[in-house]
Amino acid sequence: MAIPQAASPGTAPEKKPVKFSNLLLGAALNMFEVTTLGQPLEVTKTQMAANRGDNILRSVQKVWGRGGVFGFYQGLIPWAWIEASTKGAVLIFVSAEAEHYARVGGASPFTAGITGGVIGGVAQAYATMGFCTCMKTVEITRHKQAASGVKPPSTFVVFGEIYKKEGIKGINKGVNAVAIRQMTNWGSRFGLSRLAEDGIRKITGKEEGAALGAWEKILASTVGGGLSAWNQPIEVIRVEMQSKKEDxxxxxxxxxxxxxxxxxxxxxxxxxxxxxxxxxxxxxxxTVCMVGLGDMAKEAVAKLTGEVPTGKH
Structure with a gap:
């Protein structure tokens, strides 16, 4: 997700309308991200978190052994696609509202950005991501039957079995950990990216609040995205809570x-x-997908909807 630009000092916070095109853009960019490198990295990360004795090379070998290239796309359809197509819209809508009201209440752009990220992240978790991350983790960690030569049931059959046995709580197992991860994710990403933007302005001699170029935005968002991995323990806890690994x-x-x-x-x-x-x-x-490809995506969305998106996601 691209980080909204902070308002210039002394200016009143302006509430921009959340258009359909903005929501469609957030969903489309998330779909592209997860379908390219996003899901392979997600599968590798989950494999390592669930099997903590394996290093990255061993984890990659195990994933490859489960199905070659397709092994890295376990859980993509439908769970990762459902999650990607909804979480971007939820985040941009909720975080924009929260950030605006934080600014109206007197918060600085930095504090308002963190507030928007935290509230938007929590909304993501409880609205759509809880059951999606649960089912993706189930898909990645339930390979015992396949390893023994028995064809495992489809993901929808597993979904039905979990719901029948444990109800909504079973489907949303680990959702509290997902919420903690998302609020720290987006609070960190928004805040750290804002700090990186300020640092880039100082290095390049730009005035405070001045617009950044495309590559400068990508750099700032990349710094924020990379450093936000400090909360990895929450992610490992989330995977353990949702894992179907026998222990x-x-x-x-x-x-x-x-x-x-x-x-x-x-x-x-x-x-x-x-x-x-x-x-x-x-x-x-x-972050590279959401920022670097944002301009091209805006043009495509404008042609589809007849609107010009007010910001990138």
């Missing part, structure tokens, strides 16, 4: 705190950061 030593009913304790006991501090390398790559790829 008799694991507590039957995991909470965020009990999952963290279990991971630490099993693998120490390093276990909580397993998968951080592909996570950094994923954060960078997401």
């Amino acid at each position: 008799p030593n694991r507590p039957k009913k995991l909470t965020v705190s009990s999952a963290a304790k279990y991971i630490y006991q099993q693998n120490g501090i390093k276990g909580l950061y397993r998968g951080v390398t592909p996570r950094i790559g994923l954060g960078i790829w997401q």
